[in-house]
Amino acid sequence: MKPAGPTNVPYVGRFAPSPTGPLHLGSLTTALASFMDAQLHQGTWLIRVEDVDPPREVAGATEAILAALAAHGLSSPIEPLFQSTRHDRYKSICAHLLEQKMAFYCACSRKQQDNFGRCAAGCQDLDISPVGNNLRINLPVDNRDFTDRVYGYIESERLTFDNAIIWRKDDLPAYLLAATVDDIDSGVTDIVRGDDLLFETHRQLAFYAVLKKDVPRYAHIPVVRNDNGKKLSKQTGAEGIDINNPIQNLAKALVQLHPEFKFSNESTNPSDWLRSLQDHWYLPTKSLQT
Numbered sequence: 001m002k003p004a005g006p007t008n009v010p011y012v013g014r015f016a017p018s019p020t021g022p023l024h025l026g027s028l029t030t031a032l033a034s035f036m037d038a039q040l041h042q043g044t045w046l047i048r049v050e051d052v053d054p055p056r057e058v059a060g061a062t063e064a065i066l067a068a069l070a071a072h073g074l075s076s077p078i079e080p081l082f083q084s085t086r087h088d089r090y091k092s093i094c095a096h097l098l099e100q101k102m103a104f105y106c107a108c109s110r111k112q113q114d115n116f117g118r119c120a121a122g123c124q125d126l127d128i129s130p131v132g133n134n135l136r137i138n139l140p141v142d143n144r145d146f147t148d149r150v151y152g153y154i155e156s157e158r159l160t161f162d163n164a165i166i167w168r169k170d171d172l173p174a175y176l177l178a179a180t181v182d183d184i185d186s187g188v189t190d191i192v193r194g195d196d197l198l199f200e201t202h203r204q205l206a207f208y209a210v211l212k213k214d215v216p217r218y219a220h221i222p223v224v225r226n227d228n229g230k231k232l233s234k235q236t237g238a239e240g241i242d243i244n245n246p247i248q249n250l251a252k253a254l255v256q257l258h259p260e261f262k263f264s265n266e267s268t269n270p271s272d273w274l275r276s277l278q279d280h281w282y283l284p285t286k287s288l289q290t
């Protein structure tokens, strides 16, 4: 099943874990979906470690995630990209945006921001110091709707202005900047990731417009939730998967994506298991209402 949209560019997908804890069932499910989608399109699958937020990082998580992916046959012929090595590139984008007067420093505290996380205090017109303050980008607010391959048409809120943070006051790149620039630089055509980022996509699309780049296709898969309905994550106490049981884990991840899937895969080696799944694989479809 081919995604909608132009298909003349070779497929490049990616899995972009943050090293805030070990790979758990939720992140394995996302990795499986994005890997399978890349295989289906005979594309390239990249791994990008989003290690741009040292305060949230857990020691050893990067190594554990990479080892877990490899143990599950989720590997890429291309070396993983580490965002921590890309600060100069992100800074050069900030410098360019400042030069074009499309970015500005903002001294608003979190409390002073509005409900959309915007500066509504006119910092743009003040002489705010770059030191210890957030850098914001002026984003276009028109035409940010998109069609998601899982959820269908996603309308964006009709804003009159938007100005998201791209460089944080603690001197670290913000997710919006790092992820968008890396997806562009890596030639990513297809993003398959958790639906906790569904509405973040509008801002990423606006950023693509600022940088005058073609947008990728998106597929947001339902995130795995715990019994209290919270996304599985380190914060909600998700346990790391036991990498000695890769087949069992892959089967569990598949059930998360397709509870109705009837497919007996006898392979005992993860790479063979993934290959056998290839002929049966399709992305789930969901509606926002359900």
Ligand code: GLU
Pocket: 015, 016, 017, 018, 050, 179, 192, 193, 194, 197
């Ligand atoms: N690093 C993000 C996460 O672990 C994913 C970002 C993305 O796929 O764009 O949730």
